[in-house]
Amino acid sequence: MEMPAEQSSKDIVFSKQGAVGVVTIQRPEAGNALTREMWQELYEIGRKLHEDKNIRSVLFEGTAGAFTAGSDIREFSRMTIEEADEAFRTMEKTIRCFETLPKPIIAAVDGPVFGAGFIFSLRFDYTIGTAGARMGIPVARLGIRLGAAFLRRIEKALGTKQVRALVAGSHIYNAEEARQLGLLQEIVPERQLREKASAKAEEAARVSPGTLEVFNRWMDETTDDQFLYADPEDFHEGCLAFIEKREPRFPSVYS
Structure with missing residues (x-):
């Protein structure tokens, strides 16, 4: 039986569809860019998913044409360096909350998956995308420094050499490149995206929770609580x- 939506805000909706928890990012006017408040909301949703034993898998989705453009740069521009670093620590806290979640996460991706949203996507167990999916972390032109935890995640997914090409070159992978690298597991027509991802999440809800708990052993690195993310x-x-x-x-370049 489908449960009513629990709406944290107008930008993020959390609902239940049987044993599947569905998280929808819906801020299309900003490319689904994530504000500091939205990262905190995702953290609270992650805590709910840890606690709710009736939810056996998770489905993440954005709106048509955008999964997430990453963190909101306009909001960043109004922050002090200290506030920006605190925002990054909220991102790290949120990402780690989902990394330690012993439940499979399926994602439906259309359009950009950028910045910290790209780092977040590395946690997904099975990502289905459209031909319009694009993935990357173009932070080199923003004065943002990636902490060790962020870099380790990219290295685990892509390898050391690819980390430098991706970050220093601000490269954006198209859908086929992302599939070849294992960032996408499947590419489907837009009209099939939601149906395919929902079916996969329902299938994932039937696997053994005990089997999945082993993945938590991977997440034993310390976090970058004192790292200065904003240059x-x-x-x-x-x-x-x-x-x-x-x-x-x-x-630092022109002085």
Whole structure:
């Protein structure tokens, strides 16, 4: 029986469909970019998923044409360096909450999966995308420094050499590239995306929880609680250049 939606805000909806917990990111006017508040909401949803024994699998989805553009750069541009670093720690806390969740996570991906949203997507067990899916973490032009935990996740998924090509080159993988690298497991027509992902999540809800608990042993790294994610010299210039659609002039480069 389908349960009524528990709506944390207008931007994120959490609902239950039988044994499947469904998380929908719906902020299409901003490409489903995630604000600091939305990351905190996802964390609270993650805690619910840990506690609710009736939910056996999770389905993540965005809106048509966008899974998530990553964290909200406009919001970043208004933050102090200290506030930005605290926002990154909320992201890390949220990502780790889902990494330690011993339940399979299925994702339906259409459009961009960028930034911290890309890091988050590395947790998904089975990702179904459309031909319009694009994946990457183009932070090199934003004055954002990736902490060790973020880099370890990319390295585990892609290998050391690919980390440098992806991050330093701000490369964006198209759907076929993502499939070849194992970031997408399947590419389907847009009209089939929701149906296919929902069926996969229902199938995943029938696997043994005991078998899945072994995956938690992988997550034994310490977090970067003291790491400074926002570069003190370059962060604000990178955010402003992004918003103003111009080339950044980083103080650390042009001074």
